[in-house]
Amino acid sequence: MEGSVIASDTLSPVSFYDVTNLFDSRYEYAWASDDRKGKGDAVTLDFRFNERQRITKIKIWNGYQRSDQHCYSNGRLKEATLTITNPTSTRIQR
Numbered sequence: 341m342e343g344s345v346i347a348s349d350t351l352s353p354v355s356f357y358d359v360t361n362l363f364d365s366r367y368e369y370a371w372a373s374d375d376r377k378g379k380g381d382a383v384t385l386d387f388r389f390n391e392r393q394r395i396t397k398i399k400i401w402n403g404y405q406r407s408d409q410h411c412y413s414n415g416r417l418k419e420a421t422l423t424i425t426n427p428t429s430t431r432i433q434r
Contacts, residue, residue, distance in 0.1 A: 343389035349373040349381075359385065367405040372414070398422070 347359040351372040361369040362385075373383040400420075403411035 341389065341393060342391070343387065343393075345388070346386045347371060347373065348384040348386075367401075370404050370406070372404070 345359050345362060350359060351357040351374045357370060357372040359371045361371045400417065403416040404414045405411060
C-alpha cells in the first residue's frame with residue numbers, strides 16, 4: 341500500500357516522533373503531537389493513498405506503548421472524529 345500521511349502537529353524532536361512511525365507497528369516508536377502549547381487546536385492526521393483501499397479496521401494504540409510507565413506518564417487520545425472523503429461505502433462499528 342503506497343501513500344502518505346501528514347500531521348498538523350508533531351512533538352519535537354520530530355525525528356523521534358515522526359508521523360511515519362504510525363506505520364511501523366513497533367511499540368518503541370510513536371507519533372506524538374505537542375499538546376503542551378495550550379492553544380486548544382485540534383490535531384489532524386491526513387492519510388492519502390495512491391490507489392483505492394478497502395479498510396476494514398483501524399487500530400489505535402492509545403498512549404505511548406513502550407512500557408506501562410511511558411503510557412501513563414504521557415498524553416493519550418481523549419476524543420476522535422473520523423472523516424472519510426468521497427466514500428462509496430462507509431460503515432463504522434465499535
